[in-house]
Amino acid sequence: MAARPAAKGVPIALHETVPWRGFTSEDPPDYAEILRCTHCGMCLNQCPTFRVLGWEPDSPRGRIYLMRAVAEGRLEINPDFREHMEVCLACRACQTACPASVAFGRLVEAARWQVRQTLPMSLGERIARWVVFAGLLARPALLRLLTWGLWAYHTTGLRRLARRSGILGRLPAPLRTMEGMLPERIPFRTMPTGRVYPAVGERRGRVALLAGCVMRTLLAPIQEATIRVLTRQGFEVVVPAGQGCCGALHAHAGEREMARALARRNLAVFMREEVDAILVNAAGCGVAMKEYGEWLGRDPRWAAAARAFSTRVRDVTEFLDAAGLRPLPRRLAGKAVYQDPCHLAHGQGVRAQPRRLLQAVGLTVIDLPDGDVCCGSAGIYNVTHPEIAAALLAEKVQAVQRLAPQRVVTANAGCLLQLAMGLRQAGLALPVQHVVEVLDEAGA
Known part of the structure; x- marks a missing residue:
């Protein structure tokens, strides 16, 4: 079969095969990055799914081999390929263990994006994805309404009754997990945006805070604690209006275009603020925001702003440790x-x-x-x-x-x-x- 012409920005394999033969030309896994894997196996014991399943295709090395096979035209993207990519937790523990520092997190997210473009989905999956990714996570008002419903479920005693009755055991495992993860106290008041909180005592700087999705609703008390700590440590905190979900969950699930749209929205909001740092207190959100420069690296309008944004993002623990704590009461x-x-x-x-x-x-x-x-x-x-x-x-x-x-x-x-x-x-x-x-x- 004749090789396809190389797409702009996509590297040619070292042995003169076209690297995206089985992938589409739009954001395939980086073939040069795939080739950096030496198959040493240092990642295997660090991979949670390999530890649980003990199956080579469900290890980082195995997944990279599958990506390479697709890129070289030896394998098609099929349901088995999809399952091996999606069973990965994308925890990036393999990156810590890898002596070649292969950026596996980016590879698996790109592979899931390719699956999303290539394989058809059932009607049920399309609806579920729309509800979660285009609905709840992308629209804070909907997530706020859901939180109020969960607050009522808790405060009326329905949760206690449901757990004692055993009815939850009849639910599908995913729904049981979702119910079991609800915090013991569900707040009615969600985190407002468009607020500025003044520093206490001598001002040490000004920071912006990501409100987030779950963090601004179910876990709003953590956001309130974050603001109290930062202001007591002498930092003025601005929570910009108009911000939204960081896009991390969308990127993990292969919804790359939605993730980029959310990134652009946050860039437009946060880059208007004159701050020393942009802070986040959820680790997955922090990784995503620090990678906006890569997500939008080919977008001529947003690339420079995204790179500048990413250099200013800090986890709140990272920021406070560097700043040093004031004497504790x-x-x-x-x-x-x-x-x-x-x-x-x-x-x-x-x-x-x-x-x-x-x-x-x-x-x-x-x-x-x-x-x-x-x-x-x-x-x-x-x-x-x-x-x-x-x-x-x-x-x-x-x-x-x-x-x-x-x-x-x-x-x-x-x-x-x-x-x-x-x-x-x-x-x-x-x-x-x-x-x-x-x-x-x-x-x-």
Whole structure:
């Protein structure tokens, strides 16, 4: 078969085959990046799905081999290819382990985008994707209405009745997981945008804060704690009006065009603000925002702004650690287990900073064995693949039981909800907190 002509910006394989033969010409996985994999296997034990399934195609090395086979025309994108790409948690632990620093996260997101373009979807899947990605996540008003409904479900006693009756056990596993992940307290008041919060005492700077999706609704108390900590630390905080979802979940699910549209929306809003940094307190959102420069790198209108934006994004723990905490009004005591969010540790290289902040308030920080292995949340992975997610969560819960801490701390919304669900189901009455909630408790 004659080779296709190379598309603009797509590299030619080193052995003179066209790298996107089985992919479309629009944003295929980077063939040069695929070729950088040396097949050494260092990633295998770090891959959660390989540890659970023990199947080579469900390891980073295996997935890269499948991508290469499609790129070289030896394999078509088919349902099996799709399943091997989608069963990946996109946790990026393989990137930390890889001696060649292969950017696997970008490869698997591009592969899912290719699947989205190539394979047909059932009517049910199309509806579900529209509801989640074009509806709830893209429209804060809809997510706010859903939160009010969940607040009513909790405050009227329906949740307690449903859990005691056993009716939840009859639901499909994804719905049981979604119900089980609901926080113990569901706020009625969601986080407002278009507000500026003045610094307390001598002003040290001005920052902008991403409101987010789940963070501004179900987990609005964490946003409130974040603002209190930042203002007490001397930073004026602006929460710009008009911002929306960061697009991380869309990119993970292969909805690349939606992700880019959301990125452009946020760029237009945040780049109007004169701030020292753009802060985020959800690790998956942080990775996405730090990669806006890559998402929009070929967009002549937005490329420069996206690169400038990404250089200003900081996780809130990263920012506070670099700024240094003011003297604390009180110190906390006890042992705290810290769970590394995948997209903070592997995606952003932020590991020591949250631990230093927890130690600064007086806590003894204990690391979980394999603490940087995914807990199974991974965006909506625990809903789409509940069995694998449950197996990963069980390992975390057992490790926490053995260590017997006074609290569990993390720095990402999904991890927090996942761990709280697992501990509650195991009968462990342990608080699960975000780092900023601990800092707020200490009056930081």
